[in-house]
Amino acid sequence: MQIKALSISEVNQYIKRILISDPILGHIHVKGEISNYKFHSSGHMYFTLKDQNSRINCVMFKSNCEKLKFLPNEGMSLICKGYVSIYERDGQYQLYVTDMEPLGLGALHLAYQQLKDKLDKEGIFDIKYKKQLPYIPRKIAIITSPTGAAIRDIISVIFRRFPKVELCVFPVLVQGEAAATSIVNAINLCNRFSDIDIAIIGRGGGSMEELWAFNEEKVARAIFNSHVPIVSAVGHETDFTIADFVADLRAPTPSAAAELVVPNILNIKDYMNSAKKRLLYSMNIKINELEQRLSLIENNYFFKYPLNQIYDKQQYIDELLQRLNRYLKAKIEFNERHLMYLGERLNGLSPLSVFSRGYSIVRDEKNQIIKSVDQVRMDRILSIDLIDGEISCRVIKCIKEEKAFVKS
Known part of the structure; x- marks a missing residue:
């Protein structure tokens, strides 16, 4: 009997059919420690599960990786679900592997802790990014389920405390796979309205799975990027979500959020009445003080006799004018005397003054003044200037006198 020889591919395909059809290997749960972990750029995961004695190669394709709530890492103990086949x-x-969860720790809890640590390292939870809530908002957005008890509690508390505020409800899904996207879209839509002062985001209590939409990364980043201050009010007082850490303010319950975003109108009225009384008291004190000052001003000498100051200034001006006139008169008299003195001196130096004393000036034909007999010759014609005229004469005699000088 001749047996047909199989190719390697046929053998592997046969073994693959056997493995897949096996009721245990076709749907198996395997626990072990992860090693040789590699998250490929294609989106697939490649790793090895091992225990103390053995190991098995594992692969998890991208479509299944995207469904994971957490990211595995080297050395983590896991329970992997899937099937055994041959490459x-x-x-x-x-x-x-089609799904996995941490051994001894819930997958959601691990995913929550991983995302919390990641965002904390980025500084998204830092208090410096928290926006201040207005004390008296004009319009408040409520992002929650329109059918839940949370919205009824929020509206009831707000209208009881401060009925003047305007409310705007953004209905969203608060649990399920589409909830996170619904919440993100509502936050983005809320930010398009410039008149919204505060937004409350939340829901009533529930399990971690039911609250998971508020632990999604895209919800956390939408809250962080919102320019409208957001108050997180998810679950009960003991429930903490990622949204609570990112939000500008965390409220333990939806009702508490309503109390935090609006003041009590009765307290405001009491404050306004008290402020009004203080203002009136201060105004009365100020008015009395000003009345006293006005009375002092009215009785002041300068306000009783306002023209006296003008009269005093006029009198002072008159005195200055008198002093100025006396000064000018004295100055004029002094200048007149000085002018007469200078005139007398000038007159003493004038040739006419010399002429009046009997002196004359002798000039030759060239009109040069004769100062010495040495300048004169016989028969020369000379001109003599007198005080009242001129004489022309001829030289008939010159006598030169010798002057004796005594040396001292």
Whole structure:
């Protein structure tokens, strides 16, 4: 009897059919410690599960990786769900993982802690990014389920405390796979309204799975990027979500959020009445003080006799004018006397003054003044200037007198 020889591919395909059809290997849960972990750029995960004695190669494709709430890391103990099959090319069997969860720790709790640590390192929870809530808001947005008890509690408390405020409800899904996207869209829509002062985001209590939409990263980043201050009011007082840490203010319950965003109108009225009384008291004190000052001003000498100051200034001006006139008169008299003195001196130096004393000036034909007999010759014609005229004469005699000088 001749047996047909199989190719390697046919053998691997046969083994693959056997493995997949096995009721245990076709749907198996395997626990072990992860090693040789690699998150490929294609989105697939490749790793090895091992225990003290053995190991098995594992692969998790991108479509299943995207459903994970957490990211595995080297050395983590896991329970992997999937099926055992063979990789035909290498002829090696491996575990094809469709889902996984941490061993001894819930997947949601681990995912929550991982995201919390990630955002905390980025500084998103830092208090410096928290926006101040207005004391008296004009319009408040409520982002929650329109059918839940939370919205009824919020509206009831707000209208009881401060009925003047305007409310704007943004209905969203608060649990389920589409809830996170619904909440993000509502936050983005809320930010398009410039007149919204505060937004309350939240829901009533529930399990971690029911509250998970408020632990999604995209919800956290939408809250962080919102320019409208957001108050997180998710679950009960003991429930903490990522939204609580990112929000500008965390309220333990939806009712508490309503109390935090608006003041009590009765307290405001009491404050206004008290302020009014203080203002009136201060105004009366100020008015009395001003009346006293006005009375002092009215009785002041300068206000009783306002023209006296003008008269005093006029009298002072008159005195200055008198002093100025006396000064000018004295100055004029002094200048007149000085002018007469200068005139007398000038007159003494004038040739006419010399002429009046009998002196004359002798000039030759060239009109040069004769100062010495040495300048004169016989028969020369000379001109003599007198005080009242001129004489022309001829020289008939010159006598030069010798002057004796006594040396001292």
